[in-house]
Amino acid sequence: MMSFLVVHRVSHTYFTEKTAIPALDNVSLSIEKGEFVSFLGPSGCGKTTLLSIIASLLRPTEGTVTLEGEKIQSMHPSVGYMLQQDYLFPWKTIEENILLGLTIMGIDTQETRQQALELLNRIGLKGTEQHYPNQLSGGMRQRAALVRTMATNPKILLLDEPFSALDYQTKLKLEELVWQTLKDFGKTALLVTHDIGEAIAMSDRIFLFSAKPGRLVRTFLVPSELRQLSPFHARQHPAFSDLFQFLWKELDSLEPNQ
């Protein structure tokens, strides 16, 4: 039985007029259905590139990506992508923003609409439907962006450092909310982060990347006692700091100038 998502020997090089920049070098990994995994690594190690490849926004120079055994070549409705910043459209209301995906895909029915609006309620944004993004706080906007991504009911969510632009408290609250929401809906999720704590608190498995060129160095399984806990509670668990120390050392040893 093949895994849910398989990245097979993917390499990517960016070409510019002056140079060729190797961003990813021979990355292979697989993710199971319902899993929550993190890509952890210093900035510039090709995390965003890999995510864009999985979302088929970018064609890799080499290698393939398969989702449920199917090779993905053009944008796939089963993949939802959430960017580092919310990128809500400032000229659209929150309602129009969260329905954007449905409109684009042409699946804007009474039912899908209702589901999107329910999700908005659930995530604590009831009553903001007719507001414009600039009337909302950073955390609320990021939540609305999550609803926009989830409204099209993707099977896998790609989250590219979705909390990094938020203040610490908002970030903790949002980690909790996103984790809970994704678990409730049984979604497979792939989180990109450079925050060790966030990776441990949220995911089941952590892929560690090194930079220049981006390589997958190691994979860590988060201990089951942490996996069961929500991010906020996982952070309090004694096993959390052990793993944190361990990953810290690993990341440190990857730094090129040491």
Add this chain to the structure above:
Amino acid sequence: MNLINNRLQALHAQYVASLRKEKRLVRSYQLLICIAFFTLWETASRNQWIDPLLFSSPSAIATLLVQKVKDGSLFLHTSVTLFETVLGFLFGTLLGTCFAALLWWFPRLSKITDPYLVVLNAMPKVALGPILIVALGPNFSSIIAMGTLISVIITTIVVYTSFREVDPNYLKVLKTFGANRWQCFKEAVLPASFPTIISTLKVNVGLSWVGVMVGEFLVSKQGLGYMIIYGFQVFHFTLVLLSLLIIACLATVMYQAVAWFEKKLMKNR
């Protein structure tokens, strides 16, 4: 607690009052300048400090205005000019935006046409006036063409630049939903460029007036531009100044209309 509240309310009332006072002051100075200007003009003209034949006087202009309104010719000339200007302005803006969209849609076309756009933009469009009149005939269509031509190239360049500078992350969001090029244009590129398009509207109001004036000077049949050129030829400067004042008023109204439109469109940004 109540005491503090009362005090805050009193302070706020004071602040609002001071704002209002400032506004009144500014308004009265503006009015004063206006009155002073026309009074000075009138007195200078009556006492022959300035040549009344050349600079006329507010009272002479007012008398002429009443006379021209009565015989209906003013209404005719004004409406002709206004019609030409508004059309020139709309065509210039719309065509410019369409060209910009075309360039955005076909990036290679934009690379190829780039030097030609630069040349066309640098060229003084009004110099094409005589050719237009011969080509389209000495009537309102060549005047509208002037009003259009003068603004279309600069609109194309400015709007196209703004199309290109739309944050690519908005397009990325759309592409994650599998949006095609048309959807990207409609949902992100065009609305994100509205502020730029509106600001070109403001510039185009002024440009179309220039184009239409030159056109009417050349065609010399009807319109406020014709009134100016006619007044100049028969040395009737009261007529020239009357036309000028009307143009100033109309251009201001058009500009305000665009500003109102902008406010309405931009209220959520």
